[in-house]
Amino acid sequence: MPPRPPAEIGAPLAEIETPALVIDLDLFERNLAAMAEALAGSRVRLRPHGKAHKCPDIARRQMAAGAVGLCCQKVSEAEVFVAAGIPDVLVTNEVVDVRKLQRLADLSRTARIGLCVDGPAQVERLAQALAGRDAALYVLIEIDVGQGRCGMAVSPDIVSLATAIGRVPGLTFGGLQAYHGKAQHLREPEARRAAIADAVERARIAKAMLEGAGIPCPVISGAGTGTFRLELASGLYTELQAGSYALMDADYARNTLDGPIFAHALTLHATVISTAVPGQAVLDVGYKGAAVDSGPPVPVSPQAEVIGMSDEHTILRQPARKPLAVGDRVVLVPGHVDPTVNLHDWFVGVRDGHVEALWPISARGAGL
Amino acid sequence: MPPRPPAEIGAPLAEIETPALVIDLDLFERNLAAMAEALAGSRVRLRPHGKAHKCPDIARRQMAAGAVGLCCQKVSEAEVFVAAGIPDVLVTNEVVDVRKLQRLADLSRTARIGLCVDGPAQVERLAQALAGRDAALYVLIEIDVGQGRCGMAVSPDIVSLATAIGRVPGLTFGGLQAYHGKAQHLREPEARRAAIADAVERARIAKAMLEGAGIPCPVISGAGTGTFRLELASGLYTELQAGSYALMDADYARNTLDGPIFAHALTLHATVISTAVPGQAVLDVGYKGAAVDSGPPVPVSPQAEVIGMSDEHTILRQPARKPLAVGDRVVLVPGHVDPTVNLHDWFVGVRDGHVEALWPISARGAGL
Numbered sequence: 001m002p003p004r005p006p007a008e009i010g011a012p013l014a015e016i017e018t019p020a021l022v023i024d025l026d027l028f029e030r031n032l033a034a035m036a037e038a039l040a041g042s043r044v045r046l047r048p049h050g051k052a053h054k055c056p057d058i059a060r061r062q063m064a065a066g067a068v069g070l071c072c073q074k075v076s077e078a079e080v081f082v083a084a085g086i087p088d089v090l091v092t093n094e095v096v097d098v099r100k101l102q103r104l105a106d107l108s109r110t111a112r113i114g115l116c117v118d119g120p121a122q123v124e125r126l127a128q129a130l131a132g133r134d135a136a137l138y139v140l141i142e143i144d145v146g147q148g149r150c151g152m153a154v155s156p157d158i159v160s161l162a163t164a165i166g167r168v169p170g171l172t173f174g175g176l177q178a179y180h181g182k183a184q185h186l187r188e189p190e191a192r193r194a195a196i197a198d199a200v201e202r203a204r205i206a207k208a209m210l211e212g213a214g215i216p217c218p219v220i221s222g223a224g225t226g227t228f229r230l231e232l233a234s235g236l237y238t239e240l241q242a243g244s245y246a247l248m249d250a251d252y253a254r255n256t257l258d259g260p261i262f263a264h265a266l267t268l269h270a271t272v273i274s275t276a277v278p279g280q281a282v283l284d285v286g287y288k289g290a291a292v293d294s295g296p297p298v299p300v301s302p303q304a305e306v307i308g309m310s311d312e313h314t315i316l317r318q319p320a321r322k323p324l325a326v327g328d329r330v331v332l333v334p335g336h337v338d339p340t341v342n343l344h345d346w347f348v349g350v351r352d353g354h355v356e357a358l359w360p361i362s363a364r365g366a367g368l
Numbered sequence: 369m370p371p372r373p374p375a376e377i378g379a380p381l382a383e384i385e386t387p388a389l390v391i392d393l394d395l396f397e398r399n400l401a402a403m404a405e406a407l408a409g410s411r412v413r414l415r416p417h418g419k420a421h422k423c424p425d426i427a428r429r430q431m432a433a434g435a436v437g438l439c440c441q442k443v444s445e446a447e448v449f450v451a452a453g454i455p456d457v458l459v460t461n462e463v464v465d466v467r468k469l470q471r472l473a474d475l476s477r478t479a480r481i482g483l484c485v486d487g488p489a490q491v492e493r494l495a496q497a498l499a500g501r502d503a504a505l506y507v508l509i510e511i512d513v514g515q516g517r518c519g520m521a522v523s524p525d526i527v528s529l530a531t532a533i534g535r536v537p538g539l540t541f542g543g544l545q546a547y548h549g550k551a552q553h554l555r556e557p558e559a560r561r562a563a564i565a566d567a568v569e570r571a572r573i574a575k576a577m578l579e580g581a582g583i584p585c586p587v588i589s590g591a592g593t594g595t596f597r598l599e600l601a602s603g604l605y606t607e608l609q610a611g612s613y614a615l616m617d618a619d620y621a622r623n624t625l626d627g628p629i630f631a632h633a634l635t636l637h638a639t640v641i642s643t644a645v646p647g648q649a650v651l652d653v654g655y656k657g658a659a660v661d662s663g664p665p666v667p668v669s670p671q672a673e674v675i676g677m678s679d680e681h682t683i684l685r686q687p688a689r690k691p692l693a694v695g696d697r698v699v700l701v702p703g704h705v706d707p708t709v710n711l712h713d714w715f716v717g718v719r720d721g722h723v724e725a726l727w728p729i730s731a732r733g734a735g736l
Contacts, residue, residue, distance in 0.1 A: 031600075150650050259565055273518070277512055291655060344733070365712070
């Protein structure tokens with residue numbers, strides 16, 4: 001059981017204990033519908049990234065809105081989603097611990113499970129993990145399409161690796177993981193277009209090499225909220241892995257957009273606990289409730305400037321027009337949705353000013 | 369129940385699943401002994417900060433090593449420590465939600481409980497929360513001794529507030545909270561000495577004002593790992609709130625020291641999952657397992673340079689002498705202990721190369 005939730009069903013907004021992650025359910029549903037509409041008429045599938053929300057209740061709603069399955073980054077996340085009934089989960093990451101690979105193999109008896117590799121070492125470990133085990137995993141080869149983190153360079157080595165995958169009992173070569181994470185956060189549309197054009201070109205060549213060697217490449221998976229329209233339009237990608245679109249955050253909002261926007265469905269609610277130091281108001285949330293890797297959370301109601309943060313506090317400059325008082329609520333947009341969500345145990349879903357849903361963030365902290 | 373621990377008792381180090389927070393028990397015990405020795409012969413009490421570890425198993429060992437009680441920052445943390453049998457807990461923070469104050473009041477029936485205020489608004493809320501409730505809380509007035517976050521300026525208003533506290537049934541005025549957080553991280557001893565000399569002077573004046581009005585001020589509480597020797601030597605502080613000393617982190621190690629050092633008892637163990645991009649090795653931990661507010665975690669075994677981080681990955685420049693391979697272990701010192709611990713559910717205690725203890729981080733995520 002996760003810790004006590006910060007609200008009760010039916011309570012008005014003002015009674016939510018803080019800090020709390022609050023989802024505006026109307027905006028959330030609108031975001032899911034907007035993504036479904038963007039893909040309507042296309043044969044490209046949506047496989048939303050569960051790392052962004054870690055929440056089976058959201059995953060189920062994404063499946064109901066047309067997703068073919070979920071992505072996640074960790075085996076322990078996949079275990080949470082499969083236990084919650086998600087029938088198809090792709091781990092978009094390299095996994096090298098034999099025990100983790102065995103747990104993934106065991107999951108493949110109740111759900112369709114895939115993972116990524118970017119070299120022979122990982123395939124050898126997969127072979128070791130699967131020896132004598134009843135399992136069926138599909139494997140995507142991750143190629144580096146400009147992210148510069150994991151992923152093979154595009155070369156004939158991809159053909160050798162796909163062949164090696166096909167030789168391991170229980171493994172099927174599934175295609176390519178071609179995710180360009182950095183491109184998501186390039187601010188200008190032109191820069192994103194150039195980055196994804198390059199990614200598409202690399203993936204196209206990798207696919208051609210495989211097909212030239214007689215190896216089918218049915219899946220090319222990648223894309224995020226910042227660029228998915230480009231991968232969608234490429235004619236090459238078969239699956240989109242966008243995750244942030246459902247909830248959004250302040251960092252994505254800094255992109256200059258070239259299409260319909262998604263709404264900030266997720267906010268962080270906080271309370272002023274001190275105004276003793278002149279000119280500032282101190283909130284009851286800090287690094288332990290708001291990730292700062294993409295900057296501090298942004299106060300939107302009321303608008304205010306963050307002038308300091310520490311483990312449990314965020315210091316705001318007092319708004320000139322109407323100074324905040326002890327006990328006042330402040331609503332903030334998280335700087336970066338994924339690591340902020342990972343700090344909380346509950347989403348509080350609200351509609352028409354009242355709490356309608358309490359969704360456990362069941363894969364919170366699932367790092368193994 | 370927290371998620372599955374990353375190791376089994378008795379397992380060798382290499383079998384700990386990663387990412388994992390590992391405590392070297394010899395170093396941890398040496399740190400507790402070093403703090404006890406630093407305070408030996410003094411009448412100053414140790415009240416270690418539980419916000420740093422959030423772990424009842426550590427709290428109990430700190431009590432056994434002479435602590436009079438624990439500090440924490442949140443009511444939900446206090447609930448965890450009291451439930452685990454800690455008999456004396458001070459919330460070193462302002463609490464303004466009446467329901468939270470009532471929970472704190474309820475705790476005061478099984479443990480000695482204190483909290484901080486820095487203005488009349490919080491005392492009014494306390495009066496509202498305690499009305500008709502069987503409770504006994506002691507209240508410290510937080511004064512701003514240079515931190516510039518919460519805390520009243522030193523003035524006769526402190527006397528009025530102490531008087532107001534004394535009039536609320538169930539409340540006792542306990543003394544002053546005089547913590548200078550910023551001073552902990554000033555790099556040079558001279559700068560820390562100057563900051564704490566100023567803090568001591570402010571606290572001394574506040575105490576004199578109270579005593580001049582006939583109000584005893586039995587407690588002056590504050591100090592952290594970076595400065596506690598200065599508060600200890602002040603002759604004024606009665607309680608030290610150091611927390612990081614037990615585990616330590618990379619940020620504290622950046623201080624130029626003027627006394628015996630504490631050892632890095634806490635490390636983050638990670639595994640190389642990819643070396644596909646030339647010149648780099650990618651670890652299986654990122655923002656979701658290592659807080660970055662004080663910089664990235666520092667690889668110490670082997671020594672290596674962090675050249676990138678994202679939600680689930682840390683990218684190292686390949687060490688020139690002996691490149692890392694897929695599956696290799698890397699040991700890192702967290703940049704900042706408190707928010708890093710808050711990302712994990714377990715401490716893995718090791719001695720002589722084997723897992724000796726698994727300690728749940730029971731107050732992980734306790735933000736209410």
